[in-house]
Amino acid sequence: MSPGTLVTPPEPCSDAHPAWLPLEAWRAVGARHTVVYGQGLLVDTVFAEIERACAGHGGAVARGIGEPAGHPAQLMFALVKSLPPGDDLGRMAYAELAAPGESLGSEGFVVARPGEVTVVLADAPAGLLYGLFEVVRLGEAAFGPAYPVRVHRPALGRRMLDHWDNVDVHPVMGQVERGYAGGSIFWRDGRPRRDRARLRAYARLLAACGVNAVSVNNVNVHATEARLLTERLDEVAEIADELRAYAIRVHLSVTFAAPVILAGLPTADPLDDRVRAWWAETTRRVYDRIPDFGGYLVKADSEGQPGPFSYGRDHADGANLLAEALAPHGGVVHWRAFVYNHRQDWRDRSTDRARAAFDHFAPLDGRFLDTVIVQVKHGPIDFQAREPVSPVIAAMPGTRLAVEFQVTQEYTGQQRHVCYLAPWWSEVLQFRPWGDDGRSVAEVAADLVAVSNVGDDRFWTGHPLAQANLYAFGRLAWDPGLSPETVLDEWIDLTFDPASSAGPALLRSTLHEIMDDSWRSYERYTAPLGVGFMVRPGHHYGPDVDGYEYTPWGTYHFADRDGVGVDRTRATGTGFTGQYPSPWAEVYESLDNCPDELLLFFHHVPYGHVLHSGSTVIQHIYDTHFAGVREVEAMARRWQRLAGLVGDDVYARVDELLGEQLRCAREWRDQVNAYFHRKSGVPDAHGRPLH
Ligand code: GCW
Numbered sequence: 001m002s003p004g005t006l007v008t009p010p011e012p013c014s015d016a017h018p019a020w021l022p023l024e025a026w027r028a029v030g031a032r033h034t035v036v037y038g039q040g041l042l043v044d045t046v047f048a049e050i051e052r053a054c055a056g057h058g059g060a061v062a063r064g065i066g067e068p069a070g071h072p073a074q075l076m077f078a079l080v081k082s083l084p085p086g087d088d089l090g091r092m093a094y095a096e097l098a099a100p101g102e103s104l105g106s107e108g109f110v111v112a113r114p115g116e117v118t119v120v121l122a123d124a125p126a127g128l129l130y131g132l133f134e135v136v137r138l139g140e141a142a143f144g145p146a147y148p149v150r151v152h153r154p155a156l157g158r159r160m161l162d163h164w165d166n167v168d169v170h171p172v173m174g175q176v177e178r179g180y181a182g183g184s185i186f187w188r189d190g191r192p193r194r195d196r197a198r199l200r201a202y203a204r205l206l207a208a209c210g211v212n213a214v215s216v217n218n219v220n221v222h223a224t225e226a227r228l229l230t231e232r233l234d235e236v237a238e239i240a241d242e243l244r245a246y247a248i249r250v251h252l253s254v255t256f257a258a259p260v261i262l263a264g265l266p267t268a269d270p271l272d273d274r275v276r277a278w279w280a281e282t283t284r285r286v287y288d289r290i291p292d293f294g295g296y297l298v299k300a301d302s303e304g305q306p307g308p309f310s311y312g313r314d315h316a317d318g319a320n321l322l323a324e325a326l327a328p329h330g331g332v333v334h335w336r337a338f339v340y341n342h343r344q345d346w347r348d349r350s351t352d353r354a355r356a357a358f359d360h361f362a363p364l365d366g367r368f369l370d371t372v373i374v375q376v377k378h379g380p381i382d383f384q385a386r387e388p389v390s391p392v393i394a395a396m397p398g399t400r401l402a403v404e405f406q407v408t409q410e411y412t413g414q415q416r417h418v419c420y421l422a423p424w425w426s427e428v429l430q431f432r433p434w435g436d437d438g439r440s441v442a443e444v445a446a447d448l449v450a451v452s453n454v455g456d457d458r459f460w461t462g463h464p465l466a467q468a469n470l471y472a473f474g475r476l477a478w479d480p481g482l483s484p485e486t487v488l489d490e491w492i493d494l495t496f497d498p499a500s501s502a503g504p505a506l507l508r509s510t511l512h513e514i515m516d517d518s519w520r521s522y523e524r525y526t527a528p529l530g531v532g533f534m535v536r537p538g539h540h541y542g543p544d545v546d547g548y549e550y551t552p553w554g555t556y557h558f559a560d561r562d563g564v565g566v567d568r569t570r571a572t573g574t575g576f577t578g579q580y581p582s583p584w585a586e587v588y589e590s591l592d593n594c595p596d597e598l599l600l601f602f603h604h605v606p607y608g609h610v611l612h613s614g615s616t617v618i619q620h621i622y623d624t625h626f627a628g629v630r631e632v633e634a635m636a637r638r639w640q641r642l643a644g645l646v647g648d649d650v651y652a653r654v655d656e657l658l659g660e661q662l663r664c665a666r667e668w669r670d671q672v673n674a675y676f677h678r679k680s681g682v683p684d685a686h687g688r689p690l691h
Contacts, residue, residue: 199243422487
């Protein structure tokens, strides 16, 4: 680390879209006279960002004492401890806090407007950086007469993106596993890319939405990637050097077999002293090279990755081994709970993949060291468009948990479909596993983590509108109480600068009409009522109703001529409902009370079963599939209104992708409807073609 060095933020990459940080987004800040107090790398970043904004918009910025370009300051950033003794404004802003003296924390800040100056105060430099981006978001509103004082602190301490990027191009999965936005921004063909400007631009985008940690390689750690931990550590350090200026710490996915693969030890047994010594020494070297290294991410005993089971040990033994090595240096291990039998016999109705994470991990609660964070996918299966919340989240009160989302749209249209995921994540974060009086998922989780959707594509995310998912992830991790519509408004205002467009209201309303409900539209034209999958095996794009039905992966729908769905009840099924606390254990168990959207996740029902909506299951399947396609048709029509209101490049890319979304949605509709018509023999009540 090199605190105190002045960093010059890169010019926006010539070939990369500015996403939510175009120069226009800086107008309100860049047009003003600003003063910045404080020292350190992140304060340097704040200063340099404002300096660049001023160069574009005519304002001026001064560092410390003095007036910017001879004018009184209109905007001030200060570390509380750096406030000059005679600075009344800073003191007045500080005094406006509800509880002056109370710490703002390592990332918090306050924005106040005593008099004619907008003041951002923080205890720590990262707070000033996040405060700067808050002022950018607020735009002119931050300088209005009635801006109320407000303290901001992140709800979740670690807000992290996991890249499933491979160093080598994997023969099946390519450069980025489940990546839909081109190659990796970190690696290409076995080598580091070293595109420093792109990495800085990425760090800046992430900081602007609140992300503070990134893991730089795939959780499936292959031979080349394993070496990032040792002889290729410099390549990780180079990335850390670029991201540091924006308060982003780098983490690394490691293989549990590293002592065997990298050091030739005869074992990776977590209780073996040689293994412990190797991890301790290797980790010490990592911190020598990267003092602010975040920690390790591990997928163990899952989908073929090595783990402690080979040595008769459990996940607590495995995770604690790494935690002990990391703890002296302040690092953590994210240990994934995505553990299940992927070689299941489809004939075996007693094995239920939904149960697996709980069965493996809940009994271990209390055995994990404090520096272990058990990372749980938000649903019990695998990032489907609809799943219940994982019961593991309520089952481990003595363990620090990270909840994992998937921003990359593996199962939600692969960044060829518009699918704004914030409403879905918001539902998950607000869910209360113990009922209305209990804590929410956002309150239980220590960290929020997501699989990144970023690649080396010019738009970062392939689909330009998928940028909103990346932005929304960061914002919801900072403040899970934000409404998805508010987050979308922020993203629209920053990205498209509607105020200076020819039709601000039309631009905003059209993007809302296209995006607000797009996740539900996607749900309507794909697998019905929470049953999941029905995707093409392997690449997971497009429909294949029976694609996984007779495979070892444990993802079945059990449709026959009479009905469909998975019986996960305690009474007659796999007993999965019993993994929930009250009241959900009873709600999900009951056919009468189970929410419609999860009915087929929990119950096997006849096609004539009547939903709460009043429709039968079979008619619901037909209706929603016709409706979903109509909604995509409407999206495509609406988008055409935006010709000339968004950049031509964005317009053309989205327009083309909407064509593909429509084609694919029709294919889903026709295959799902035809399939269930053939199975059930029940005609559509409205006589529409079912093929
Ligand atoms: O959803 C599945 C993906 C795998 C992925 C795995 C995981 C990285 O299909 O590609 O592997 O989840 O989460 O580990």
